Amino acid sequence: MTATMRTATTVAARAVGVTKVYGSGEAKVTALDGVSVDIERGRFTAIMGPSGSGKSTLMHCLAGLDDVDGGEVFVGDTRVTGLKDKGLTDLRRMKVGFIFQQFNLLPTLTAEENIVLPLAIGGRKVDREWFDTVIDTVGLRDRLSHRPTQLSGGQQQRVACARALVSRPEVVFADEPTGNLDSTSGAEVLGFLQRSAQEFGQTVVMVTHDANAASYADRVIFLADGRIVSELVEPTAEVVLDTMKHLDGVIAR
């Protein structure tokens, strides 16, 4: 298999030489420095790196939440770079799903209403069969009519996962989805993300700085100072941790 063929068939999102700079002059921070990466379709990719290394920025750029200062971003066949608000809104509606670290749900809506919100906003029909599958996978059937305030943090985050999945986006982006959860709830959410890639072929990109969380992924990309510095496939927690330590060492030196 050649690289070009792979791009055409199995890449869900792609960054090409992406540069992102914040501020100017003295306060100038290069958050991303010529990052090129392909996110493979149907796989669970983790982006790792120390705090401030540009993980969130990369994810935001890939998802079209932020614009880039150099390079190009694609989601599926759509060139994200250069899209106006309407195009970006369409992209978010149809092609990407989000799970944030916190505050993922609207307090005025029930769990079910929150889950189907992206569809309702876009005026799309709910695929009942798929909805049921998702609900059963996240195990929320008996919580559907609850309001977010009546749910635990883990349950809320599982609702957010279900919401990201229910519209079958090209890519689900998750920024430290377990950052606010205890380890049991975190494991549930991670297991769920892993299964959605394995069982449903859903592309998932997750930002994390937790080696254990990264070990659920099929592939881990390491960022440091806005650059991709390493990559692991089918990692274990130990290997990830080692790599991190090694990276810290590199940076320290």
Added chain:
Amino acid sequence: MIKATLKSLMARKLRLLLSGLAVVLGVMFVSGSFVLTDTLDRSFTSLFSSVYTGVDAQVTAKPKLEGGEGGPDYAVQSLPASTLDTVRGVDGVRAVTGDVIGSARAIGKNGKVLTTSGAPRVGDAWGEDLSGQRVLREGRAPTADNEVVLGGFLAKSGGFSVGDDVAVLTAAPKETFEVVGIFGYQGGRDSLGGEMSLSFSPATAHRVLLGEPDTYSSITVQAADGVSQDVVRDRVAAAVGADVQVKTGAELAKAQTDAIGEGLKFFNYILLGFAGIALFVGTFIIFNTFSIIVAQRTKELALMRAMGASRKQMMVSVVLEALVIGVIASVVGLGAGVGVGALLATLFATFGGGSLQLAAVGLPAAAVISSFAVGILVTMAASVFPAVRASRIAPVAAMREAATPDRPLTKPTVAGAVLSAAGGALLGVGLANAVLWMVFSGILVAFLGVALLTPLISKPVVAVIGGLLSWSMPGTLGRRNSARNPRRTAITAAALMVGIALITGVSIILTSATASITKVADTQISADLIISGEQQATFEPAVLDAVKATPGVESAFGFYSDYAVVNGEQQYLQAITDFSAWQRLFGLKATAGSFDGAAGRTVAVAEETAKEKGLGVGSAVTVQLSKGEQQTYTVAVVYAKNGAMDGIQLSAAAAVDFSQAKLTDGFAKAAAGTSVADVQKRIEPLFADNPEVSVQDRSAYVKQQAAQLDTVLLMVQILLALAILIAVLGVINTLALSVIERTRELGLLRAIGMRRSQIMRMITVESVVISVFGALLGLLVGTGLGVATVEALKDQGITELGFPWTQMGTYLAVAAVVGVVAAILPAIRAARLNVLNAISYE
């Protein structure tokens, strides 16, 4: 602590602006009204001192009635020429003139009588002018019987120039004169204060203004050098005797200024009333703003508590913020008020006073003091409750999620029920006994009560209104958002309620009044044609005789109207040409005595009045009229009052001693089988010489009466629109604060694919729900107010209850539009939020 407060204020300039704006508007009205009255007062003072320049004393006949002269247009009693001679002979008098002054209304080239806006329309005799103010600009003095000179303002208004003919209405029948000259006043002025004046030759003036030669309406005295006004007054008074009064020029100027001041005071009260409403509504908004701010800052405030700030410090911090807003708003409001006062004064001078020379706009102390007192007090008062709430925030709240749990609504609901009941009772008692302050405070207390009840009602009502608007996801979200903070929604809506309730109440009262007039006209008055006109409009009794003699007229009668003192009590009443025609055409029923055959000096009394005054058929009453001596009249008939007639009426014999022995109203009935329109056509030409008088059939008359009420309604609507404008600011404020509060939610919605237009729709729905809710409340409360008032006015002749459905529908529609408009800015702000920043907003 203080520093922290000021910092937080500066960080939230928008909030400061919006909540301050309501106070600014209220304060603006307060200071504006003071500046206006102050400016006009000084202008009129200088006007009248110039009017009385050169007048050291003035001699007039002592009026028979107090203030019953009917205004300066009338010369009620005149002085004989002998008095003039007496005064001339008094020691210390340098010069005297006998003045001949009377009402004179010129008819314009279009056949309509020229009008001023309140200033007199007078005629006098051209002659020596002791004030030295008058200047003949063109032409010459009038000498012949048919000549006249016009004041500049009258000439300009009517487009008259020398050589033109001008028809003039005076105490005598209409007469046409030739304009031989035009005069003005020192300083190039066309009039002294917007009056329309003209001068006849002395003989003509006596004939048309006073009706007799060798009499004078007043005598103007100039003192010799070194003799003061007071001295010359006292000497003249001693010479002329008791039937005559003498006043100094200074006294007259002051009396005139005071009289105008009384009128201006009324104007002032109206403005202050609306300032009050504006501030009342403003209080709701400030209260709401501070409540929301305290809720939003719970974490921050709790953190301060955790770090050791005392409860008192927390309270002080909120009240201090209010104080700063109050001071700034008062300063801005005061400044704006000076502008508004100056603007209104200019408008008044331009449209209301012809060429009134405005004094320089000043800043009276009253304006400054009241502006600050009102602005600061209102703001601080509105912040007390939120401040108390802030002080009760537990330090542990810093650690909790920001979501404030719904506090139970029991307390406000109970308080609201109590206040509503108390307000209603106060209103009821006030209306029943006609105690104005009770009525007003009853309304205010009731408003507060309803406002406290609103959170409870808001849930179901908002659900219903929102249900109508939530056909799409953004709509649903908007509806849910408006149901999120019942208190916030309720108070925002309550602010709108106040304005709409007042407008609705007034509309109901006026509609009921119209309905009552119609009812009376339809069921009681059987006159087919009504002859009436503007206030001073009169016609000669001979014209009424001609009406009676017109073919097709079955019967006709008329009213003379004037002030009179009956049994020691002064009142405005009518003398009636023909009691029996009056009885038939007004559907009156005698309960004692008879309308027929009542001749000579008789009176008719309504039953209730008779009971109240202890009168019965045959009782004697003393009557003092504008002219003549006091006379004894006999009660000829007691009748059951109806919607058209009440009180005491005099027989035609009284008319000769009225200030004008002319009719003010006439009523005619067409003979059976005759067309009213035909009769009207035949009668109308009889009034060719009385252009102020119109002949109308019953429905046109009712319509005209109703149209006057419509004007009142329009004015009330315009002024109350201010209250609604402030309420709109409140809606904008609440929405803007909500948008800030829900920044992360908005970010999330955008992240999962909501369009800008959908965000805007969501906020618009929320806004419309709040506004419509407020309007519904207002309609409801206003209906209560209106119905209660109409009920209380039953005895005053408002017997019918009418609902202005179209207007009420319009108010509701306006509220919906208001909702859309109020949403514009917050919606744009929300739609423009940067998705990433919004999501990470703390």
